[in-house]
Amino acid sequence: MVDFDWILRGSCYLLGDDIPHADGVIPQRFIIDRETDPDVLKHHLFELTDPGFVSRCKPGDIIVAGRNFGVGQKSTGYIAMKALGLGVICESIPTQGYRGAIYAGLRVLAHCNGVTSMCANGDDIEVDFSSGLFTNHTRGLKKTWRPMPQSLQDLISKGGAEAWLSTWWARVAQAEKTDPAASQSPL
Amino acid sequence: MGYTAIEKVLSRAASKPGARAGEVVHPIPDLIMIHDGVVQSSKVMLDKIGINRLSNPEKVMMVSDHDVLYGSAKAAERGSFNRKAARDWKVGHFFDVGEGGHGHIFPMEDGRVLPGMFYFDNDTHATNAGAVGAFGMRLGPEITSVLATGTTWIEIPQTIRIFLRGLLQPGVQARDIGFYLARLIKSRVLQIDLDNRVVEYAGDLEQFGLGERVALCSSPTEMRAAGIFIPPSEKIFAYCNTQAKISFAPVYSDTDAEFESHHEINIANLQPQIALPGGVGNSVDISESVGTRVNHAFIGSCGSGMYEDLLTTASILKGRRVAAEVRLFIVPGSQRSMRKLVEDGLMQIFIDAGAMVLPPGCGPCNDAVVGPLASGESSISTATNSNTGRFGPRDAKLFLGSPLTVAASAVAGHIVDPRSFSADETLSLMKSAAYG
Numbered sequence: 001m002v003d004f005d006w007i008l009r010g011s012c013y014l015l016g017d018d019i020p021h022a023d024g025v026i027p028q029r030f031i032i033d034r035e036t037d038p039d040v041l042k043h044h045l046f047e048l049t050d051p052g053f054v055s056r057c058k059p060g061d062i063i064v065a066g067r068n069f070g071v072g073q074k075s076t077g078y079i080a081m082k083a084l085g086l087g088v089i090c091e092s093i094p095t096q097g098y099r100g101a102i103y104a105g106l107r108v109l110a111h112c113n114g115v116t117s118m119c120a121n122g123d124d125i126e127v128d129f130s131s132g133l134f135t136n137h138t139r140g141l142k143k144t145w146r147p148m149p150q151s152l153q154d155l156i157s158k159g160g161a162e163a164w165l166s167t168w169w170a171r172v173a174q175a176e177k178t179d180p181a182a183s184q185s186p187l
Numbered sequence: 188m189g190y191t192a193i194e195k196v197l198s199r200a201a202s203k204p205g206a207r208a209g210e211v212v213h214p215i216p217d218l219i220m221i222h223d224g225v226v227q228s229s230k231v232m233l234d235k236i237g238i239n240r241l242s243n244p245e246k247v248m249m250v251s252d253h254d255v256l257y258g259s260a261k262a263a264e265r266g267s268f269n270r271k272a273a274r275d276w277k278v279g280h281f282f283d284v285g286e287g288g289h290g291h292i293f294p295m296e297d298g299r300v301l302p303g304m305f306y307f308d309n310d311t312h313a314t315n316a317g318a319v320g321a322f323g324m325r326l327g328p329e330i331t332s333v334l335a336t337g338t339t340w341i342e343i344p345q346t347i348r349i350f351l352r353g354l355l356q357p358g359v360q361a362r363d364i365g366f367y368l369a370r371l372i373k374s375r376v377l378q379i380d381l382d383n384r385v386v387e388y389a390g391d392l393e394q395f396g397l398g399e400r401v402a403l404c405s406s407p408t409e410m411r412a413a414g415i416f417i418p419p420s421e422k423i424f425a426y427c428n429t430q431a432k433i434s435f436a437p438v439y440s441d442t443d444a445e446f447e448s449h450h451e452i453n454i455a456n457l458q459p460q461i462a463l464p465g466g467v468g469n470s471v472d473i474s475e476s477v478g479t480r481v482n483h484a485f486i487g488s489c490g491s492g493m494y495e496d497l498l499t500t501a502s503i504l505k506g507r508r509v510a511a512e513v514r515l516f517i518v519p520g521s522q523r524s525m526r527k528l529v530e531d532g533l534m535q536i537f538i539d540a541g542a543m544v545l546p547p548g549c550g551p552c553n554d555a556v557v558g559p560l561a562s563g564e565s566s567i568s569t570a571t572n573s574n575t576g577r578f579g580p581r582d583a584k585l586f587l588g589s590p591l592t593v594a595a596s597a598v599a600g601h602i603v604d605p606r607s608f609s610a611d612e613t614l615s616l617m618k619s620a621a622y623g
Contacts, residue, residue: 036228095383
């Protein structure tokens with residue numbers, strides 16, 4: 001794995017439990033329109049709950065959420081978070097949302113019980129997504145949770161599914177060049 | 188210790204004998220399903236990378252059900268894009284608008300989704316496959332990876348077993364069980380989290396035909412279950428045998444399989460349910476919401492789009508008329524049902540009642556691309572869910588009920604207990620023969 005930053009350090013953006021994906025994370029209209037363009041979506045993260053968030057946030061900032069983050073079936077907002085260089089640490093996230101976030105290449109630590117009680121909005125915090133280490137520099141707190149699964153770290157470090165597929169396709173094309181009989185094969 | 192049905196199906200598909208819940212596997216699906224709403228974003232992404240062919244195009248089923256009527260220029264453009272994509276990708280099973288119907292209904296009717304099968308799907312309601320004892324797994328945008336590479340990762344889900352005890356009373360339907368179950372979960376009477384779990388039904392299941400089994404899949408899916416499994420009865424198995432396009436082998440959980448938890452629900456005294464606006468978990472006994480005025484009614488969707496549901500609707504509408512200032516949309520699940528409802532005289536009943544029959548597909552349930560509400564209106568429907576804004580305006584009130592309840596309420600003009608309506612007996616009796 002080359003030049004991939006598993007550690008993010010930035011400002012804490014604290015959210016509670018059961019934040020709905022539609023309207024709570026990103027306006028529902030982008031979900032209905034099935035918008036997937038990061039350049040479009042990145043302007044609208046938390047638009048309805050916190051207008052101006054996207055102009056205040058900086059790459060490296062970390063969203064700290066409670067249970068059931070982004071509840072709903074969709075994952076449109078995670079594309080925007082990835083595009084803005086943000087990370088997520090939360091107490092729980094529905095599986096469908098988690099898969100969507102991983103697919104978008106977002107750094108996410110799920111199942112971090114109690115994390116919302118360890119920081120406040122604006123704290124200087126740091127998360128190592130490959131080791132699971134959380135540090136609150138403002139309050140001098142540290143805790144380690146389960147890191148991102150090893151089997152998904154390749155996908156994340158390549159930058160998400162699109163980048164991962166590019167690498168995969170280049171490998172397939174190379175294999176076919178050396179052996180024209182080789183067919184496109186599963187992973 | 189034995190195995191659950193999902194453990195057996197995924198270990199077979201992943202060629203990992205003995206795989207258990209919790210393990211991450213890369214199953215090779217028997218089928219790959221994608222619907223008309225997401226073909227474009229998948230194709231644009233693969234084109235951008237330069238991936239110009241699919242790993243197993245012969246396994247891909249592309250269905251056109253989310254936007255069938257093209258109510259906008261954008262929808263027509265999308266349809267045109269999808270047709271070209273199907274050609275470019277050499278998709279093995281392309282169903283254009285006017286063909287097939289609803290992707291979570293017609294493949295089971297037509298013997299394309301069969302007991303013991305495993306498939307990947309972009310859409311949440313792939314769980315309907317549980318009605319015939321198969322597994323469809325929702326991937327959302329990840330379907331793009333599967334189209335390209337042939338597989339993706341899955342953590343084998345735990346299974347929660349729910350025993351249904353008793354026989355439903357007349358006037359109560361399988362959708363009512365789902366609403367009630369969702370209420371028990373939401374109110375924490377049943378302390379279970381369905382996220383990434385399979386729900387396996389057990390108990391008095393012989394009373395349920397294919398349509399009712401499909402209905403049983405609906406609410407747990409809305410409560411985030413990754414899959415539903417209903418052990419196929421002899422009758423279901425026999426029906427699948429008559430339709431099967433490919434060979435198949437049913438799978439059942441072992442008697443000593445390890446379930447995460449066991450629960451029992453007594454359904455013998457269940458009343459018809461109404462899910463109040465906001466979600467299936469907000470259900471109440473119908474007596475609590477009788478009399479609520481409705482402007483809009485809809486019967487169809489993944490949850491209630493089977494031929495039995497059309498027979499149910501006709502059994503109430505026969506000889507009656509939809510109330511003034513109420514519009515009722517009926518959306519058959521498949522072209523097969525559309526043909527049959529003409530043959531059996533149901534179409535005449537619907538027309539005489541003043542109902543509107545839309546082409547097979549999702550109908551209003553796909554974010555109201557057809558049949559939306561006006562601001563402040565109320566709807567009662569068999570949609571899969573009633574999230575705020577699903578039928579358009581955010582201030583519209585969306586109630587959910589069984590097909591019987593929705594049909595009766597459309598006639599009354601307000602929410603009504605369907606047990607106060609006589610249903611046509613001949614049509615009701617036809618239900619048991621709807622599938623085999």
